[in-house]
Amino acid sequence: DARVTQTPRHKVTEMGQEVTMRCQPILGHNTVFWYRQTMMQGLELLAYFRNRAPLDDSGMPKDRFSAEMPDATLATLKIQPSEPRDSAVYFCASGTFTGANVLTFGAGSRLTVL
Amino acid sequence: DAKTTQPNSMESNEEEPVHLPCNHSTISGTDYIHWYRQLPSQGPEYVIHGLTSNVNNRMASLAIAEDRKSSTLILHRATLRDAAVYYCILRGSGSARQLTFGSGTQLTVLP
Numbered sequence: 001d002a003r004v005t006q007t008p009r010h011k012v013t014e015m016g017q018e019v020t021m022r023c024q025p026i027l028g029h030n031t032v033f034w035y036r037q038t039m040m041q042g043l044e045l046l047a048y049f050r051n052r053a054p055l056d057d058s059g060m061p062k063d064r065f066s067a068e069m070p071d072a073t074l075a076t077l078k079i080q081p082s083e084p085r086d087s088a089v090y091f092c093a094s095g096t097f098t099g100a101n102v103l104t105f106g107a108g109s110r111l112t113v114l
Numbered sequence: 115d116a117k118t119t120q121p122n123s124m125e126s127n128e129e130e131p132v133h134l135p136c137n138h139s140t141i142s143g144t145d146y147i148h149w150y151r152q153l154p155s156q157g158p159e160y161v162i163h164g165l166t167s168n169v170n171n172r173m174a175s176l177a178i179a180e181d182r183k184s185s186t187l188i189l190h191r192a193t194l195r196d197a198a199v200y201y202c203i204l205r206g207s208g209s210a211r212q213l214t215f216g217s218g219t220q221l222t223v224l225p
Binding site for chain 2: 004033035042045048056091093101102103104105106107108
């Protein structure tokens with residue numbers, strides 16, 4: 001089965017450090033989504049892309065978060081500077097912009113900011 | 115986005131059928147009904163989707179009410195591996211098409 005690959009799977013860092021999470025969407029998928037999951041807030045949509053162009057990043061704290069798709073095989077989510085409240089599991093998902101648009105999620109990147 | 119309402123938790127016995135309900139009274143005519151599940155320590159996983167008619171796949175069945183204001187996910191024989199949080203989500207046909215997750219139903223399967 002085709003998979004969405006996320007790296008790193010686990011990251012522990014200190015407050016103030018830069019964190020970059022990477023996602024390789026499924027080949028042929030033209031939409032990419034970034035979600036964040038915490039116990040308190042559940043799954044929150046941070047940003048999403050269609051054909052590498054950002055469609056909406058209103059769920060993302062703009063001052064410290066940025067999301068990009070430098071090419072069709074790579075999406076990145078960067079946090080600079082990181083804060084303890086950013087500790088969460090970050091999921092990437094990809095899909096096609098047609099029909100029911102089923103999404104395939106990656107296994108997630110668990111971030112701990114000390 | 116149209117909202118869905120699901121019970122916070124449900125229990126089932128192993129090898130028995132499970133009916134997970136979802137209410138979506140504000141559904142629009144072009145909204146697809148999607149179900150995803152999230153196993154412990156994993157990302158959400160697609161289960162099934164439908165628009166108007168009932169749907170079956172290898173994982174589950176989806177029964178959609180005639181007025182589309184509610185739906186039921188049916189697991190025909192629950193196994194311990196089906197213990198997960200099940201999310202019922204409406205997906206529109208507009209330019210956004212993102213999935214907005216609610217709190218879902220935590221399914222516990224008892225041996």
